[in-house]
Amino acid sequence: xxxxxxxxxxxxxxxxxxxxxxxxxxxxxxxxxxxxxxxxxxxxxxxxxxxxxxxxxxxxxxxxxxxxxxxxxxxxxxxxxxxxxxxxxxxxxxxxxxxxxxxxxxxxxxxxxxxxxxxxxxxxxxxxxxxxxxxxxxxxxxxxxxxxxxxxxxxxxxxxxxxxxxxxxxxxxxxxxxxxxxxxxxxxxxxxxxxxxxxxxxxxxxxxxxxxxxxxxxxxxxxxxxxxxxxxxxxxxxxxxxxxxxxxxxxxxxxxxxxxxxxxxxxxxxxxxxxxxxxxxxxxxxxxxxxxxxxxxxxxxxxxxxxxxxxxxxxxxxxxxxxxxxxxxxxxxxxxxxxxxxxxxxxxxxxxxxxxxxxxxxxxxxxxxxxxxxxxxxxxxxxxxxxxxxxxxxxxxxxxxxxxxxxxxxxxxxxxxxxxxxxxxxxxxxxxxxxxxxxxxxx
Amino acid sequence: xxxxxxxxxxxxxxxxxxxxxxxxxxxxxxxxxxxxxxxxxxxxxxxxxxxxxxxxxxxxxxxxxxxxxxxxxxxxxxxxxxxxxxxxxxxxxxxxxxxxxxxxxxxxxxxxx
Numbered sequence: 001x002x003x004x005x006x007x008x009x010x011x012x013x014x015x016x017x018x019x020x021x022x023x024x025x026x027x028x029x030x031x032x033x034x035x036x037x038x039x040x041x042x043x044x045x046x047x048x049x050x051x052x053x054x055x056x057x058x059x060x061x062x063x064x065x066x067x068x069x070x071x072x073x074x075x076x077x078x079x080x081x082x083x084x085x086x087x088x089x090x091x092x093x094x095x096x097x098x099x100x101x102x103x104x105x106x107x108x109x110x111x112x113x114x115x116x117x118x119x120x121x122x123x124x125x126x127x128x129x130x131x132x133x134x135x136x137x138x139x140x141x142x143x144x145x146x147x148x149x150x151x152x153x154x155x156x157x158x159x160x161x162x163x164x165x166x167x168x169x170x171x172x173x174x175x176x177x178x179x180x181x182x183x184x185x186x187x188x189x190x191x192x193x194x195x196x197x198x199x200x201x202x203x204x205x206x207x208x209x210x211x212x213x214x215x216x217x218x219x220x221x222x223x224x225x226x227x228x229x230x231x232x233x234x235x236x237x238x239x240x241x242x243x244x245x246x247x248x249x250x251x252x253x254x255x256x257x258x259x260x261x262x263x264x265x266x267x268x269x270x271x272x273x274x275x276x277x278x279x280x281x282x283x284x285x286x287x288x289x290x291x292x293x294x295x296x297x298x299x300x301x302x303x304x305x306x307x308x309x310x311x312x313x314x315x316x317x318x319x320x321x322x323x324x325x326x327x328x329x330x331x332x333x334x335x336x337x338x339x340x341x342x343x344x345x346x347x348x349x350x351x352x353x354x355x356x357x358x359x360x361x362x363x364x365x366x367x368x369x370x371x372x373x374x375x376x377x378x379x380x381x382x383x384x385x386x387x388x389x390x391x392x393x394x395x396x397x398x399x400x401x402x403x404x405x406x407x408x409x410x411x412x413x414x415x416x417x418x419x420x421x422x423x424x425x426x427x428x429x430x431x432x433x434x435x436x437x438x439x440x441x442x443x
Numbered sequence: 444x445x446x447x448x449x450x451x452x453x454x455x456x457x458x459x460x461x462x463x464x465x466x467x468x469x470x471x472x473x474x475x476x477x478x479x480x481x482x483x484x485x486x487x488x489x490x491x492x493x494x495x496x497x498x499x500x501x502x503x504x505x506x507x508x509x510x511x512x513x514x515x516x517x518x519x520x521x522x523x524x525x526x527x528x529x530x531x532x533x534x535x536x537x538x539x540x541x542x543x544x545x546x547x548x549x550x551x552x553x554x555x556x
Contacts, residue, residue, distance in 0.1 A: 098529045106532055109544065113552035 108138055112145040115172055116216055116436035143240075143439040150395055151436060152406070152419070153178075153198065153215070155190045156429030163188070165215060167434060170408075170419065182218045183211070190430040195238025196440025197245060201231075210234065210247060210264075214440045221442040223247065226271050228259045233296075237289050242267075243441065248294055248307070251283045261307060261314070266443065274312035277305065288339075290332035297330050304358075319363050322356065331391035333357075333411060340365055341389045341396060352376065355396065355409070369409065371398075375416055379407050392433035399431055406431075445472070446480030447495075453488030454480060457495055464498045466539035486534045493527065494534055497543055520550045 149171035188202025213220035231253040238245040247264040286297040294307040304317040328342035338358040353371035394411040406419035445462040535543040
């Protein structure tokens with residue numbers, strides 16, 4: 001790597017990236033604009049929630065005015081305003097002559113402390129930087145660096161069906177736009193994310209395909225077809241210590257066929273066939289994976305099935321589900337923890353959102369927390385409003401369809417908090433937790 | 444007490460506990476080659492003085508609360524010019540003082556981002 005003028009390149013690219021930041025911010029607001037206009041159309045056709053309250057602080061359409069989205073109703077103490085305008089940057093002029101002499105290993109130390117997206121942006125501006133991201137020394141070093149922190153990845157499609165992706169960094173409270181033009185042009189949707197990889201599945205014409213990608217490295221790969229290659233419920237899990245990943249395919253998406261469970265292993269690059277899930281009338285799409293076990297919620301009857309990766313077999317877990325549970329979501333925590341999240345009481349005014357944890361020994365759901373009423377009311381204005389719930393590492397995130405707000409529950413610390421600086425357009429987008437990692441390989 | 448000699452001939456006498464924060468110096472002490480002071484050919488007097496200032500503060504956790512130490516670190520790192528910062532990184536790496544290397548590299552990362 002050229003030493004002389006190297007930091008000039010870095011500086012040059014940092015300058016460009018602050019321009020880039022402006023253009024990113026603008027394009028962010030333009031995307032907001034276009035997707036907000038499409039969401040406005042959707043709102044109209046759905047005639048859901050017509051309360052004027054829901055339009056408080058909704059996105060203004062001028063691309064140049066600073067975008068302000070209120071993320072909480074009046075009265076709560078938490079942060080109120082998310083801004084997508086130009087972030088305030090204190091410009092530091094890095095003196096090229098000084099930093100040009102920095103040895104590579106120390107450069108790695110510094111890069112490891114930059115938020116992944118900063119490196120990502122510098123890369124997209126300056127071609128010479130591509131090489132450092134492929135550099136084995138850098139990748140090996142970076143794989144030992146602790147995670148940047150929880151991020152949310154949101155995926156949606158613009159009106160002409162162009163895929164868009166943004167990542168919200170919780171530690172930095174900032175949005176980063178991720179170019180998704182590197183992905184193939186089929187109609188795909190988000191399956192999930194694990195260990196730095198993101199999995200999509202969809203239809204390429206009539207063929208059902210699955211792909212994995214690393215958004216940070218802009219690398220991707222289509223997986224081979226399954227034995228029973230149709231639209232199925234999928235979940236991807238990454239083993240970072242093993243540098244491999246697996247994809248598990250369970251039931252048919254419409255739940256009307258009994259299919260053998262298939263498992264894809266990146267080490268063999270093959271799908272293997274396993275037990276057919278014992279007949280259940282309807283399987284939900286709610287799955288969670290922890291401790292080499294895949295848990296799946298069945299709807300009719302409401303119950304819990306578990307698939308063991310090591311044996312390839314399903315078992316029924318006879319844990320009784322709470323009565324009058326609505327919209328139960330399964331969320332995996334750290335180690336062996338499994339949570340159930342859902343609402344109790346559809347028509348009663350005393351509806352509440354509760355969290356249970358599976359006691360593996362007693363085979364029972366034990367209530368561990370309840371969403372405080374003020375958050376519940378703020379999140380779901382109408383009791384019948386839909387919400388999404390997902391989690392990672394003992395963090396459970398709630399997003400509400402119509403309001404674009406995110407609520408976070410930290411199971412360990414028992415703290416509820418709004419995700420500040422974040423406005424999610426859940427009604428036509430998918431969200432999941434994401435861990436940005438340079439060294440997550442699609443192979 | 445341990446004597447450190449900078450590349451430009453300055454000598455610094457410091458307590459062993461302070462000096463041992465450098466893994467490099469700790470190894471030298473173990474190998475018992477510190478009779479006539481430890482020559483540090485890669486570190487100038489100016490930089491060595493700064494490092495000693497840091498190490499003195501960080502002996503046994505700094506004697507204050509963690510918060511106070513953080514504030515001190517912040518002041519320490521923000522009031523130096525880029526040339527000094529650069530040299531501190533090289534020196535912290537050479538002397539193998541992990542916490543100082545952390546602090547300095549994070550500072551550069553923050554300056555870039």
